[in-house]
Amino acid sequence: MDAEALREVVRRYGTPAYVYDLNRIRARVTALRAALPPAVDILYSVKANPTALICRLLADSGVGAEVASPGELAVTLEAGFAPRRLLATGPYKSPSMLARLGALPGVLLSVDSVSELAALAETDGGPDLLLRLRPDFDPAGDVRMDAASRFGIPLDDLAAARPYLRRCTGFHVYPGSQILDGEQAAGNVRAAYDLAMTAAAVLGVTPRVLDLGGGFGIPYGPGDVELELGPVAETLRTLAAQAPQTRLMLELGRYLVADAGWYLTAVAAHQTWQGRPAVVVDGGTHHRPDLCGLDLPRRVGPPALLKPASGPRVPVAVLGCLCLPWDILAERADLPRLTVGDVLAFPNAGAYGLSAAAHGFISHPLPAEVAIDGDELVALRTPVDALARAGVP
Numbered sequence: 001m002d003a004e005a006l007r008e009v010v011r012r013y014g015t016p017a018y019v020y021d022l023n024r025i026r027a028r029v030t031a032l033r034a035a036l037p038p039a040v041d042i043l044y045s046v047k048a049n050p051t052a053l054i055c056r057l058l059a060d061s062g063v064g065a066e067v068a069s070p071g072e073l074a075v076t077l078e079a080g081f082a083p084r085r086l087l088a089t090g091p092y093k094s095p096s097m098l099a100r101l102g103a104l105p106g107v108l109l110s111v112d113s114v115s116e117l118a119a120l121a122e123t124d125g126g127p128d129l130l131l132r133l134r135p136d137f138d139p140a141g142d143v144r145m146d147a148a149s150r151f152g153i154p155l156d157d158l159a160a161a162r163p164y165l166r167r168c169t170g171f172h173v174y175p176g177s178q179i180l181d182g183e184q185a186a187g188n189v190r191a192a193y194d195l196a197m198t199a200a201a202v203l204g205v206t207p208r209v210l211d212l213g214g215g216f217g218i219p220y221g222p223g224d225v226e227l228e229l230g231p232v233a234e235t236l237r238t239l240a241a242q243a244p245q246t247r248l249m250l251e252l253g254r255y256l257v258a259d260a261g262w263y264l265t266a267v268a269a270h271q272t273w274q275g276r277p278a279v280v281v282d283g284g285t286h287h288r289p290d291l292c293g294l295d296l297p298r299r300v301g302p303p304a305l306l307k308p309a310s311g312p313r314v315p316v317a318v319l320g321c322l323c324l325p326w327d328i329l330a331e332r333a334d335l336p337r338l339t340v341g342d343v344l345a346f347p348n349a350g351a352y353g354l355s356a357a358a359h360g361f362i363s364h365p366l367p368a369e370v371a372i373d374g375d376e377l378v379a380l381r382t383p384v385d386a387l388a389r390a391g392v393p
Helices: 003-013 022-035 052-060 070-079 095-102 114-121 155-164 182-203 230-242 254-260 383-389
Strands: 017-021 040-045 064-067 086-088 108-111 128-132 168-172 209-214 247-252 261-273 276-281 314-319 328-335 343-346 368-373 376-381
Touching: 003 017, 003 261, 003 343, 003 368, 003 376, 017 022, 017 254, 022 040, 022 052, 022 230, 022 254, 022 368, 052 064, 052 070, 052 376, 064 070, 070 086, 070 095, 108 114, 108 168, 114 128, 114 155, 128 209, 155 182, 168 182, 182 209, 182 230, 230 247, 247 254, 254 261, 261 314, 328 343
Parallel strands: 017 368, 040 064, 040 247, 064 086, 086 108, 108 128, 128 168, 168 209, 209 247, 276 314
Antiparallel strands: 017 261, 261 276, 261 343, 314 328, 368 376
């Protein structure tokens, strides 16, 4: 993103702030569609970033949505996603959510256990169901859903589902996330398909829908590389030819929105930490968490400094504003000499950011959220809005 655009956000709305570049999201969707077979349906995992404007953009781009709560369902419907492009997932769906889903034509519901399936079988009508399968293979990804995972039905338990298959239309397998190796991503997709076909044989059914996961990653650190989509696309073309009557789906969150976001925070004070220079900033992990356990404080490259700088760079710790020992945004960021008021811009902040954070802790105001759409700044939340909601005059 243009540094001048980020500086303009700071001038208008201050720090801390989240900034989202909508054109980067559009470009990501376009590139993904160009690479993958047209028969493959792309769903946006709304948990990555439920911001209404981002959801509306993706709905307008023809992407479907995967939701896991009544709030996410409400956001997607308001954003304009068609019900037939929605998949509801998660180990628990409230009665009110199930009632809402039951009124939506074409929506799909992922079932996480035989117990849940049996309960749904007692109800009349409702959405078509996908049985979520627990992977029996060793998946790729920084966050893995293998045989020890808590999610999905183990293959050994699948026979117990036979009495309840009336509304089942296919299978859902999610093996792992934050995958950067194209061959490994393709291997996950192939293994998920093979598991689904094994399950179909056990149950004596022909799946009409297969959600094969996704979990494509983005490069966070200096040693990370961009995911090569070629192997995944080739595998999906093969699978689409093997099952021409089956709707194949991928669910992607981080991959669509992460690199479109920046988290801006200003230097408030100088400090030391573990014998080296440190700065305290006005943001922190209550805004920018490491929810997925990616070790972001150690793994990511240094934030950008939003001013021209010269001179030697030294390892600097970036400490958050919370009364919390592990409120650390970066442990060793190579940065030039900083002064109070300097603004640091953390990239790849468009996914699992504010909505994934414990922003209620210590009751600091919420940061501003701003979208950049070409030359236009669109304020999604300003500091004044946040203070008013907190009851601060």
